[in-house]
C-alpha cells in the first residue's frame with residue numbers, strides 16, 4: 001500500500017485551475033522528487049497532501065495519506081495524520097519556528113506530542129535528553145548551548161537543522177521537504193542535503209522532495225515527477241529522465257543544469 005496516493009488531484013482558486021489531474025504515489029521507504037519552475041504548483045501539491053490548503057483553494061480528486069482520505073477530511077482526522085504519518089520541512093525555517101521560544105522547547109513540543117499519542121508521558125529530564133539526542137542527530141554542535149538559543153541567534157543552516165529535528169521528533173513515515181535548501185547559501189545547501197539524505201536512509205523514511213532545481217533533487221531521490229503549470233509532464237527514474245528527457249520542458253531543465261555544472265567546472 002502507498003503511504004501517499006494522490007489520484008487525479010485538481011486544485012483551483014475560483015475559476016482558475018492551479019494543479020490539474022495530478023497523480024503521484026509514494027510507497028514506504030521510497031524517495032520521490034517533485035520538480036518544476038516557480039509557480040508550477042509544487043507547494044500547493046505538498047499542502048494538499050497534508051490537507052493544509054490555504055483558504056480559497058479547493059481540491060477535487062483523491063489524496064490518501066496512510067490509507068486515509070485527506071480531501072474534505074475534518075481537522076480532527078488530519079491532525080492525527082500530520083506528525084505521525086507525515087511531517088513537512090519548508091523552505092524558510094523561520095516560518096516554522098516561534099521567535100519567542102528557545103529552540104530546545106520547540107523541539108521538545110513534537111517529542112512530547114508524539115509520546116502522548118503513543119500513550120507515554122516524558123518527564124522533564126527524559127524530554128531534555130531526547131531533545132539533546134535529536135540535536136546531535138542533526139549534527140548541531142554544542143547541543144546544550146543551541147537548545148537554549150532563540151531562533152534569531154542561529155544561522156539559516158542551523159535553523160533548518162532545528163526544523164529537521166522537529167520533523168524527526170514526529171517519527172513520520174513520510175517526510176515532505178519543500179525546497180528545504182533554497183534559502184541557504186551553496187555550501188550550507190550541500191550540508192543540509194547530505195544530512196537529509198543520511199537521515200532518510202538511516203530511518204527508512206519515505207521522502208517527497210520538492211525543488212525547482214533538478215540536480216539537487218537528483219542527488220536524493222530515486223524517481224521524479226516533473227510539474228509544469230500544474231500538469232505532470234514527465235515522470236520516471238532519475239537517471240532515465242536525466243539521460244533521456246522526453247518532454248521539451250524537462251530537456252530545458254536538464255540542459256540548464258548541465259550548463260550550470262559546466263560553468264562551475266563540474267563533472268556530472
Ligand SMILES: Nc1ncnc2c1ncn2[C@@H]1O[C@H](COP(=O)(O)OP(=O)(O)O)[C@@H](O)[C@H]1O
Pocket residue numbers: 013018036037038039040041042043044045054055056057
Ligand atoms: N492562496 C492562493 N490563492 C490563489 N492562488 C494561489 C494561492 N497560492 C498559490 N497560488 C497560485 O498557484 C500557483 C502555484 O503556486 P505554488 O504551488 O506555490 O507554486 P510552486 O511551489 O511550484 O512555486 C501559482 O500560480 C500561485 O500564484
Ligand SMILES: [Mg+2]
Pocket residue numbers: 042043044178179
Ligand atoms: Mg513553492
